[in-house]
Amino acid sequence: MGEVTLRFAPNPNGPLTLGHSRGVVINSELAKINGGRVVLRFDDTDTRVKPPDPSAYSQIEEEYEWITGRKADVVIRASDRMPVYLEYAENMISEGFGYVCRCTAQEFKSLRDNKDECPCRGNEVASNLTYWNSMISGETPEGGAVVRVKTSLDLPNPALRDWPALRIQHTPHPLVGDLYKVWPLLDFQSAIEDRLQGVTHIVRGKDLMDSTRKQTLLYEHFGWEYPETLYWGRVKVLEFGGFSTSGMKANISEGKFSGWDDPRLPTISALRKRGFSSDAIREFWLELGLTQKDISVPMQSIEAKNSSIIDSMTERRSFIRSPNEVRLGLPEKGDLHIGNSISIPKHPDGTVTGDRTWLIGSRTILLEKEDIDIASIRLKGFADVEMIDGLAKLSSIERSDRRTIAHWLPIEMSREAILEVPSGNDIDIVMGAIEDFELAEGMIIQLERVGFAIIDDIPRDGAVVLRWLHR
């Protein structure tokens, strides 16, 4: 097998979603396995229905690199390639397998459904070229004409009969302005560009199966061989439902979400900001593979992947929810010596080396409410205590029995913190105290007995902001 060329072709009408990442992962992985390359192509030929967002281009390139660990081999923008598409369109008309149709969409549909020819179909090439030039020049208004690819009208699938290849759009394009009045539709643009880039394999969602069939008909006209095509089925992540870029865009501009990286959104930027590893996203899609089955997967599935990837390199910290202050009581008999500090490993398995040093001079500690109600507990990494009259009385430094182990914090090591937990359309706030030891913004930590979180903000004054990742 020669060198393979794959492609990932998003519409840059917003940044990448979790759904897009399947295309990124599958295509880049196939390229990697076969020593091929990936073309990242921006399919931005719609200026009106789903217009491109100028900031999305660079963001998508960057997110592609984050997911795969390397840049795309080739990056192209369909809007830069317009002269080429228009040339092929004109060629198609001249050769007689494309024609300008001036019926309304409705008229055409009813003719098509009855396998009837539309009146424009029989026009001479010369008049088609005249109409074409009038489309190009801007004389023909939007909706006034469309270029169709001739197919057999007996095709069992009505969607394929004389399908539309280019239409008129007078809305200016955010990048190239009003240079062009005629823009290709996906099926035409994509088909031509795949050929020009030497794409050997197309891997895409099965919602594009009819696209393959339409494009194959076009390739036959041109005498080209269509690439090998594979499909994946529809995926629904239970917690999020679908991945509609335009839907999210509307919600963001209405202020329902703070931005594309709002933690409640299924975008790559949001998952990344929350602390998901790109390896987890990659492994997740690779494990689903390339079946055409429509599936529903819980977010827990990605979380399980992420946990096993980050656990061994994630430092532990203590976070006390709704902290209660408790005095530490020393036994009357002076046979128990405690110093002014203790050391606790950063990671219980030693996969992260080093210790956290806690000062304990003040003898005042913080405990979660449910732990102060237990008569005998062990302060993790320190000592056994008996809870008597609201006082935590030390009874042993060594672990003397199998009592409950509670996480805790000396008050001088604590700092006010809030934990933001995305929950459906809301964000729950958990007030607490975080262990103030070597914290850094963007650092992922495991809150002992609570779960993984990322440090979002460490303000000069006020509470540290933690964002919940998963258990």
Added chain:
RNA sequence: GCUCGUGUGGUGUAGUUCGGUCCAUCAUGUCGCCCUCUCGAGGCGACGACCCGGGUUCAAAUCCCGGCACGAGCACCA
């Protein structure tokens, strides 16, 4: 409605091309036990599936026919 596609445990996946090696793989989940100075990690075990009905065959998850269910396309969106 028409066209196309898919149906393996709760979820996802292997096996389906060339029928037997499949009393069906792995992961995740749930439950139990062990271990552990986290309710984390680790170990062991249990639970749990070939959509239904016919047919071919010595033999079917795998081939054939018919149902049923689910999904997608039927845009001058991608």
